[in-house]
Amino acid sequence: MAAGRRISAQELARVVRGGSFAEVLDAAIAVRGLTLDRLRFHLGERGVDVSVATLSYWRHNKRRPERPESMRAVRVLEDVLGLPPTALITLLGPPKPRGRRVRHAGMPLEQRLHKPDEGQYAVVSAHDVFTVGSDRLERGTWSRLVLRGEHGRVTRCLVRYRADHPQFPPALTGVRFCRAGRIATEPDTGLMVAELLLDRPLGAGEHAVVEYRMAAEPGLPVDNYSRRFREPVAEYSQQIQFEGTLPKRCHSFHMSDFDVPERVVERLEVGPSDSTCFVRINLSAGVIGTRWTW
Structure with missing residues (x-):
């Protein structure tokens, strides 16, 4: 998604049907018109603490949620952004194998x-x-x-x-x-x-x-x-x-x-x-x- 452009609900529906995790997350944030600081605030209200940096990494496909606490945060994100249940979770697929090569990315x-x-x-x-x-x-x-x-x-x-x-x-x-x-x-x-x-x-x-x-x-x-x-x-x-x-x-x-x-x-x-x-x-x-x- 182009930075700074607010997309329509129709575009969001199209991305949800065929987009990646990062694309759907980016589109949903754009539709809601939220800054990452405000998104973090809303997550905090629901008992989830996620840094702005982490949200940015997820949004721009630099990293993906994998840890249990991160997966819980994704489920809360779906609610905050008004997405259907599991709309983001199902796009993540199975966790990547963890080990020495994964830790040393x-x-x-x-x-x-x-x-x-x-x-x-x-x-x-x-x-x-x-x-x-x-x-x-x-x-x-x-x-x-x-x-x-x-x-x-x-x-x-x-x-x-x-x-x-x-x-x-x-x-x-x-x-x-x-x-x-x-x-x-x-x-x-x-x-x-x-x-x-x-x-x-x-x-x-x-x-x-x-x-x-x-x-x-x-x-x-x-x-x-x-x-x-x-x-x-x-x-x-x-x-x-x-x-x-x-x-x-x-x-x-x-x-x-x-x-x-x-x-x-x-x-x-x-x-x-x-x-x-x-x-x-x-x-x-x-x-x-x-x-x-x-």
């Missing part, structure tokens, strides 16, 4: 960049600065990683970036203290994996610092930024830099995965530098980010 893409003799490394710390333009569109993220060699000979690291909407794909737009290597993309999901080549090989216990900038093509206004860690990290800091009008409210959030409800961690203030900041020490694996409201 980026692995098939990363196999394109596989090097069988490459050593292993750990991310000791990470720092992100995400910039939101005066038009409320993303300007990209500068990231800084401190790496430590664990086993073998480490000559590179892999970094990932997923655009909010696949039609606005991401790109690696700058590097420091390293060189850009190969890049693999998944146009259908908006995911990109890039290879950063280190200035020198790392042995076990040795460290390196790399910086890089990634950005998606300007598309729709953004209201959150997050990073997913597959392994625990000793230190992580995140800053959101705003240009132009400042948001009314900001808070940090945490999720164990993208298809579970967000947990608000703390309210964040926008300082005189027009930015927010939080720091986490000994962070566990999961998704952590910042959300704001205009």
Whole structure:
């Protein structure tokens, strides 16, 4: 469905008959004229807590509901959106098999960049600065990683970036203290994996610092930024830099995965530098980010 266009009930009936889960959900939201914030509010009134990010992922076919609590949320969505019972549930089909390859969803893409003799490394710390333009569109993220060699000979690291909407794909737009290597993309999901080549090989216990900038093509206004860690990290800091009008409210959030409800961690203030900041020490694996409201 085209963003921002409100469709008719007749169009909704047509999509319900032949559309996918994401298409029917998108059409129903458009017919009701609901923002994702309002939809989340109505779900909350019925005792279901689903993050705006998760609703957006479902709506744009970036992820599908699978967990029991997510399936319950879908049934409540049918009621909130005025859809026939099971109109959404039946479109999901049987659950996908869960296991190591499913949990590591980026692995098939990363196999394109596989090097069988490459050593292993750990991310000791990470720092992100995400910039939101005066038009409320993303300007990209500068990231800084401190790496430590664990086993073998480490000559590179892999970094990932997923655009909010696949039609606005991401790109690696700058590097420091390293060189850009190969890049693999998944146009259908908006995911990109890039290879950063280190200035020198790392042995076990040795460290390196790399910086890089990634950005998606300007598309729709953004209201959150997050990073997913597959392994625990000793230190992580995140800053959101705003240009132009400042948001009314900001808070940090945490999720164990993208298809579970967000947990608000703390309210964040926008300082005189027009930015927010939080720091986490000994962070566990999961998704952590910042959300704001205009």
